[in-house]
Structure formats: structure tokens, C-alpha cells
Amino acid sequence: MTTQPPSRRQVSSAPATLFLLLVGAAGAAPPLLGVSPQDEAYFAPAVIACRDGSGSFPKRRLNDGYCDCSDGTDEPGTSACPEGKFYCRNAGDTPRFLFSSVVNDKICDCCDGSDEYESGIHCPNTCRNRNDVRKDDDVGMNRKDVIKDDGVGRNIKDVTKDNDLGRKHTLDIEDLIQKLRGLRMVVIIEIGLVICTCAVCFARRRTRTRRRHYILKLLEASHSPRMMGNWR
Template sequence: MKTHGLFLLFGLICLISVSALSKDLLGIAPQDEIYFKSEIIKCKDGSKKISKAQLNDDFCDCPDGTDEPGTSACPGGKFYCQNAGHVPISVFSSRVNDGICDCCDGSDEYDNRVKCLNTCWEAGKVARDKLKKKITTYQEGVTVRNQEVEQAKQALAKDEAELLKLKNEEKILKGLIQQLKAKYRKLL
């Protein structure tokens, strides 16, 4: 029951965050919001300047669609879906208010003709579960690698000790060979 309550609270927060967006910032990626803060906005292609009142007014003033990220007025525009709880995406602005829920948070259908359920949390859960599995696999791999590195260090130390022992034995044997050669020469 506690999880159900948290899910409802999360859904309400997402709904409020989508509805709390002012119409002039609708469809704008967070990293681009500063670009649209001033009262005069320049089209990103540099073709003209528009007033802030012309932003998302459902009339395409900029040939590149800069002024209409939250409407379908410009053919090449992009609409940013925040998709809280999942991965943010951008869709062509022609998909805004077209009756099809393209953003999992439903933000692209804000004209209330279609009721979009916020499915971001569920969709994000699948992605989060995949990521958790990937992290677990990685951590297991790191553990195995660390064990193998430790085993290699021990094997190297053992091999170095064996090599030292063999070099000492070689010295002794060379000394014995020298002694035998000296005795052999004396016998001749």
C-alpha cells in the first residue's frame, strides 16, 4: 500500500510539473531555457529576432522553428519531452497536440483533447532494471578480475621464488662442474 501511495504522489508531481510549465517554456529543453529568457529572442539560424510574446504563439516566425518548440506551427521544429522518471526525448513538433501521446509524460498533448497517462515511471523502471543488471554484472566482473589479479600476483611471486631457487642451484651445479673439471684435468 505504501508503494501505491508513493506511485500516486510521483504521478501527481509529474502532472503538476507538466501543467506548471508556462506555455512559453513548453517544449524547450532545460539547457536551452536560458536562450529564451530575454524579451527579444533571436532565431537560432540568425535570420531574424522576435519578441518573447511570439514564443509558442502557434505562428511560425523563425524559418528554423526556434520560436515554436511547444506547438506544431513550424514543420522542422522539435518538442522536448521531459519524461521525468524515464529518458528525456525530442519529437518533431508536428506531433504536438496531434491526438497521439508521443511523450511518456503526455506533455506533447497539453490541449486536453486527449488524456495521456504518465507512463514514464513504468517505462523508466524497465530501463532502471536493465541498468541495475548491467551494474551487477560489471561489479561481479570486477570482483572476478580482482581475484584473478591476486592469483596472478601470487603465481608470479611463486614463480620468482622458484626462479631464484633454480638460479642458486645453477650456481652450485656450475661450481660442482668446475670442481669436477679440475679433478678430471688432474687425472689426465
């Protein structure tokens, strides 16, 4: 009994499939730094528009360290634009937005440490640790029973909705804190300018007063009897 050799089509299909997989893996673009997955499509075109409508910029200028948009659309992953927003992916934990001004400031703000990619410090990934703590807290506990024991009368869906609102309020509070810090710096600068202006005015007034006193002394000396006798 003879066996038929495998067809050429069956033999060649495996390398072709492997080649396609390798090409697809090589062509897969890495996630954009500081950009949320929902906004990656916005940064896909070759020319990207600023969100505030102030202009546009080519994709090669994305995260290049220079602020082309006044609202920081082009610099989500750097600290070039103070109004930009950096997206922490926080795999295993809750994603969040930060002001781009805190990127690479040697302080770990994201639990995955993604905001300090060029600061030279090592940020340990604490996202998984937070998830483990939540899992440990939930071991042997029935969330529905806990809610019933508290007598609140809400279901798990309501609790999840409240948690989302709490996270949103936390983000709003952090944004407000950042704005207050910026406002405080503006107030300090204005106070410094007022103090400098007052100091200059006081110095000029004091100089005029001294000059006036000097002129009066000269006039008094010129009208003294001794000076009158010398003139005679």
C-alpha cells in the same frame, strides 16, 4: 526572576522570511513548453533571435501558434513550424526531442504525455513504469559481474557512453524518418502534378483530333457528287 520579552527583531524576522519565500515562489517562472533546461537562458531576453539568423521576435510571440522563424525557433511547443523541435522532459526517464509537427496530433509520443497538452486525449505517464522495469531488472545483479561474465572487458563507464551514443543514434534515425516522410509527400505531389499535366495534354490532343476529323468530313461532304449536283 523576570524574563525579558523577546526582541522586536527576532519576532519580526519570521514573517519577513515567510513573505520573501512567498514572493520568490510566486515569481518563479514555469518551465518553457517544449524547451530543454539547457536552452531556457536563450529564451530569457525580451527579444529573441532566430537560431538560423533569419530574424528575431519578441518573447510574447513565443509559442503563439504562428511561425516567425523559418527554423521554428519561436514555436518549440506548438505544431506551427514543421522544422521546430519539441523537448520531452520525461521526468524519471530519458528526455528526447521530437519534431514540432507531432505536437497535439492525438498520438502520445512523450512518455510523460507532454506533447498532447491540447489535443483532448489523455496520455498516461509511463516514464515511471519504465524506470521501475529497469530497477526490477537490476535487482540482485551486479553490473560489473555481468560484464565480466560476458568477457567483453568494458567497465560501467564505457557502457554508459555506449548507451548515450545509442540514444543519439536513435534520435538521428527518427529525424531521418521524419525527413523521409516529408520527401515522400513531395514525391507524391510531383507525381500527381505530372499525371494531371499528362491528362490535360491528352485531352487537348484528343479534342484537336476530333476537330480535325470533323473538318475533313465537312470537306469530303462538300466535294461529294450529290453536293456538286445540288450546286449545279
